[in-house]
Amino acid sequence: MEGQPHASFQVYLRLRPPYHQSPRKSNGETFLTVLPPVPTASDQDIEYGTKTQVTIHPPSNHRSQKIETFSFTEVFEDTCGQADVFGRIVAPILEGVLQDGRDGMLATLGVTGSGKTHTILGNRQARGMTQMSLDVLFRSLSDRISKLSESQIDQCNDADAEIMDADAFMTKVTSVIEPHHIPKPNTFPTKPSVDPYVVQCPGPASTKYAILMSIYEVYNDKIFDLLAPSNAARRKALLFKSSRSSGDRKVVTGLRKVMVTNLYDALQVMGVGQYQRSHGETGSNDKSSRSHCFISLELKKLKKNKLDGSTKIKESTFTIVDLAGSERARNAKTAGDRLAEGGHINKSLMFLGQCLELSTAQSLGHTPKVPYRQSKLTELLFTNSYNPAAEPQIAAIVVTADPAGDFNATSQMLKYSALAKSSVNPRPPTVMSGRSASGSSLFSHFSVASGITEERPDSALSALSAVSSHRAMLSQDMVNMIILLQRQLKEADEKIKAAEKKAEEADARCLEIEMQVREEVTSDMELRMSMMEKRMLLKLQDQAEKEEIHVDHKLDILKRTLMETNDENDRVRDMEIEEYVRELEAENNSLRNEVQALKRKRANGESPLKERSLNRLKF
Numbered sequence: 001m002e003g004q005p006h007a008s009f010q011v012y013l014r015l016r017p018p019y020h021q022s023p024r025k026s027n028g029e030t031f032l033t034v035l036p037p038v039p040t041a042s043d044q045d046i047e048y049g050t051k052t053q054v055t056i057h058p059p060s061n062h063r064s065q066k067i068e069t070f071s072f073t074e075v076f077e078d079t080c081g082q083a084d085v086f087g088r089i090v091a092p093i094l095e096g097v098l099q100d101g102r103d104g105m106l107a108t109l110g111v112t113g114s115g116k117t118h119t120i121l122g123n124r125q126a127r128g129m130t131q132m133s134l135d136v137l138f139r140s141l142s143d144r145i146s147k148l149s150e151s152q153i154d155q156c157n158d159a160d161a162e163i164m165d166a167d168a169f170m171t172k173v174t175s176v177i178e179p180h181h182i183p184k185p186n187t188f189p190t191k192p193s194v195d196p197y198v199v200q201c202p203g204p205a206s207t208k209y210a211i212l213m214s215i216y217e218v219y220n221d222k223i224f225d226l227l228a229p230s231n232a233a234r235r236k237a238l239l240f241k242s243s244r245s246s247g248d249r250k251v252v253t254g255l256r257k258v259m260v261t262n263l264y265d266a267l268q269v270m271g272v273g274q275y276q277r278s279h280g281e282t283g284s285n286d287k288s289s290r291s292h293c294f295i296s297l298e299l300k301k302l303k304k305n306k307l308d309g310s311t312k313i314k315e316s317t318f319t320i321v322d323l324a325g326s327e328r329a330r331n332a333k334t335a336g337d338r339l340a341e342g343g344h345i346n347k348s349l350m351f352l353g354q355c356l357e358l359s360t361a362q363s364l365g366h367t368p369k370v371p372y373r374q375s376k377l378t379e380l381l382f383t384n385s386y387n388p389a390a391e392p393q394i395a396a397i398v399v400t401a402d403p404a405g406d407f408n409a410t411s412q413m414l415k416y417s418a419l420a421k422s423s424v425n426p427r428p429p430t431v432m433s434g435r436s437a438s439g440s441s442l443f444s445h446f447s448v449a450s451g452i453t454e455e456r457p458d459s460a461l462s463a464l465s466a467v468s469s470h471r472a473m474l475s476q477d478m479v480n481m482i483i484l485l486q487r488q489l490k491e492a493d494e495k496i497k498a499a500e501k502k503a504e505e506a507d508a509r510c511l512e513i514e515m516q517v518r519e520e521v522t523s524d525m526e527l528r529m530s531m532m533e534k535r536m537l538l539k540l541q542d543q544a545e546k547e548e549i550h551v552d553h554k555l556d557i558l559k560r561t562l563m564e565t566n567d568e569n570d571r572v573r574d575m576e577i578e579e580y581v582r583e584l585e586a587e588n589n590s591l592r593n594e595v596q597a598l599k600r601k602r603a604n605g606e607s608p609l610k611e612r613s614l615n616r617l618k619f
């Protein structure tokens with residue numbers, strides 16, 4: 001993937017003893033159980049003592065009772081000392097740096113007070129990974145150690161560094177810091193021994209090595225040089241940018257780098273760095289690291305060309321990182337600057353968590369992009385010692401945890417750092433006994449059953465019998481586990497059935513309510529309709545009445561008009577009749593006159609024609 005670092009981490013879990021000089025109050029109840037080694041398919045592959053899994057059991061008053069299992073490359077129990085951690089984790093990385101020229105990185109990650117600084121720097125009794133690494137480095141290189149010449153410095157200084165030897169450095173530093181503040185290396189513990197880890201460096205005796213040491217911190221998302229002491233207010237943040245020699249690689253520029261040639265000088269330089277580092281007292285730790293501290297050991301392999309006398313420089317870097325601890329403001333009881341620091345620390349660790357999860361996914365063949373550019377810390381961790389020209393770096397993260405510490409913070413830390421995780425719901429309390437506080441954990445029982453592996457039998461016979469008894473116990477556990485799982489399945493089944501029944505009942509009730517609602521709505525509608533109907537009817541009646549009155553009125557008018565018309569007609573007819581009568585009367589009178597005249601004529605003996613006319617008149 002272009003532009004993506006190749007870093008894939010081995011992730012170890014280290015448990016700290018639950019008491020050790022910690023001001024933190026704890027009720028002593030542990031929530032974390034280490035599981036026995038997981039047996040593989042073939043007996044020969046059983047690796048005694050390589051424990052890789054832990055389970056966490058939430059305290060009884062916790063809202064979730066889920067039992068979670070986390071897998072790591074290896075789990076170091078609280079009985080493991082600094083030598084165990086060095087031998088299993090750091091020595092192989094150093095071997096890669098010294099023999100193969102690979103970059104290496106070791107980081108500690110954990111909740112505040114869980115033992116990160118203790119792992120990296122040790123205490124008065126036992127030295128830490130840094131001192132032991134320096135010891136291995138100087139002992140392995142011994143008389144091959146050299147200083148860089150001016151021209152070699154120019155040749156390999158691609159980060160505008162201020163490179164100086166240890167004497168010049170101490171002179172400069174003691175002009176700023178009171179010498180008595182710098183711890184004297186001869187007061188440091190010399191144990192544990194690193195004798196078994198001294199390595200043979202390859203190449204002829206003429207091949208020399210120079211070691212450049214730099215120490216810097218990421219404080220509030222800014223990089224500060226811890227070997228260039230200055231007034232806190234005038235501290236200048238350093239840039240992290242592409243190197244001059246390789247465009248892909250990014251380096252912290254302007255660092256002070258000290259050429260160290262022996263363990264004493266290196267320890268003194270370390271003392272200066274430690275003195276300069278930002279510390280503070282919190283409610284969780286009386287000397288809490290308030291920054292992420294990077295100790296960088298650059299190895300310059302100087303290979304001389306016999307023909308032209310030039311020197312070829314091959315570089316590899318071993319970086320040790322002591323991360324600040326995540327903390328909950330409530331527990332840390334911080335305020336002001338301390339609270340703001342805590343915010344920066346938690347934010348950068350959250351980004352680191354995301355990057356770790358995604359880089360684990362990448363190593364499993366998925367292809368998510370690791371968003372390492374979100375903070376200075378992730379940028380430094382994922383790119384600083386990544387040299388594209390060399391082999392991919394060997395990187396290990398030691399997650400430190402206090403099994404009796406803050407459950408929430410620790411489980412959160414385990415969640416994002418573990419290589420794999422799984423969880424089971426709480427099981428019924430009666431199946432088997434165990435040694436956890438609640439006495440009910442399946443995995444605690446596993447631990448009891450596997451106690452034999454911790455004895456490491458010497459003879460082949462006892463090993464064989466231990467294996468078979470171990471296997472017998474494991475198979476008994478398997479049977480118990482199957483019974484438990486069956487019971488849990490049955491319970492889950494019953495719960496599903498009950499839930500289904502409830503869902504059916506709820507459906508039926510919904511249907512019932514729906515019907516009720518429908519009925520109510522329908523009757524309401526009907527009521528409204530009938531009211532509307534009534535209103536319409538009344539309106540129609542009213543209208544009809546009005547129409548009737550109107551029609552009556554019209555009829556009246558018509559009647560009157562008719563009557564008036566009839567009267568007129570009558571009058572006209574009367575007049576006509578009268579006229580007619582008058583005419584008839586007139587005619588009658590004329591006829592009567594005529595008759596009279598005829599009668600008179602007849603009487604006077606006049607013609608019959610006149611008689612006929614007289615008959616016609618009678619008729």
Ligand SMILES: Nc1ncnc2c1ncn2[C@@H]1O[C@H](COP(=O)(O)OP(=O)(O)OP(=O)(O)O)[C@@H](O)[C@H]1O
Pocket residue numbers: 015016017020021022110111112113114115116117118119123285287288289290323324325326400
């Ligand atoms: N494995 C251990 N064995 C003995 N003592 C331990 C162990 N781990 C931690 N301690 C002690 O616990 C205390 C807190 O540890 P330490 O300062 O290393 O925590 P831390 O994780 O670096 O905390 P912070 O993030 O606050 O700096 C110290 O006194 C340390 O000596």
